Amino acid sequence: MSDDAAKLLDGAGALLICAGAGMGVDSGLPDFRGGEGFWRAYPPYARLGLRFEELADPRHFAEDPELAWGFYGHRLSLYRRTVPHDGFRLLLEFGSRLPHGVRVFTSNVDGQFQAAGFGSVAEAHGSIHHLQCLAGCTAGIWPADAEVVVDEDTVRAVPPLPSCPRCGGLARPNILMFGDSSWVPDRSQAQLDELTAWRRTARDLVVVELGAGQAVPTVRRYAELASAATGALIRINPREPQIRHGRGVSIAAGALETLKRLLPR
Numbered sequence: 001m002s003d004d005a006a007k008l009l010d011g012a013g014a015l016l017i018c019a020g021a022g023m024g025v026d027s028g029l030p031d032f033r034g035g036e037g038f039w040r041a042y043p044p045y046a047r048l049g050l051r052f053e054e055l056a057d058p059r060h061f062a063e064d065p066e067l068a069w070g071f072y073g074h075r076l077s078l079y080r081r082t083v084p085h086d087g088f089r090l091l092l093e094f095g096s097r098l099p100h101g102v103r104v105f106t107s108n109v110d111g112q113f114q115a116a117g118f119g120s121v122a123e124a125h126g127s128i129h130h131l132q133c134l135a136g137c138t139a140g141i142w143p144a145d146a147e148v149v150v151d152e153d154t155v156r157a158v159p160p161l162p163s164c165p166r167c168g169g170l171a172r173p174n175i176l177m178f179g180d181s182s183w184v185p186d187r188s189q190a191q192l193d194e195l196t197a198w199r200r201t202a203r204d205l206v207v208v209e210l211g212a213g214q215a216v217p218t219v220r221r222y223a224e225l226a227s228a229a230t231g232a233l234i235r236i237n238p239r240e241p242q243i244r245h246g247r248g249v250s251i252a253a254g255a256l257e258t259l260k261r262l263l264p265r
Helices: 002-010 021-027 034-041 043-048 059-063 065-081 086-096 186-201 218-226 255-262
Strands: 014-019 102-106 121-123 126-133 171-175 205-210 233-236 249-251
Touching: 002 233, 002 249, 002 255, 014 086, 014 218, 021 255, 034 043, 059 065, 065 126, 065 171, 086 102, 086 255, 102 186, 102 218, 121 186, 126 186, 205 218, 218 233, 233 255
Parallel strands: 014 102, 014 205, 102 121, 205 233, 233 249
Antiparallel strands: 126 171
């Protein structure tokens, strides 16, 4: 299958990278797949029996802000100090040489693509590096510049917590959470609009999908849609590599090891 993928890449005029959470595993980011993976990364939550889906709930910011910001503040600090693995560089260098360039569509909120030097990233679920007002006094979105201090034993945030510069009330990450009706989508929508406009003009588009599972299929669906006309899809996933209707190339392996094989250094 690697030979088929290499042939697709050889004929590429444009590269669209579609990335899910598995893309960050080779950078040392925790695998939140299932309760066990999440609890290995966060033992205090295992003691409380709290799962990722329960913590990624916007109601906690109103009901228990120290709990909410403990979870997101710890992740913010982790993502800030994480160095993107070499697969990011390989993709950027390959895509930058193509006539129509490279774009990214991701459900990840970690900012790893930007840290690796990518200029055009569509973050479908928002970004942990940006904030919005919890009370909704403004639809503004601003950078998360402040440091959030988190007690490592309890994974609860220590006040003062991030606040809205307009009303002084509590701020929350500009991330689409579970059951979230208050997320401000403006920043992400502008990114998606730019990506859509680029796709209309890009020729010989090849889609490389990495680390995107079926539990939250946002990335998979976008990758399949973008490659539907030509079948020029390379799906890289160690657990769920299957492609519907056989349209594309599936590789059952991790992101970094596969990219090292496929892309010249």
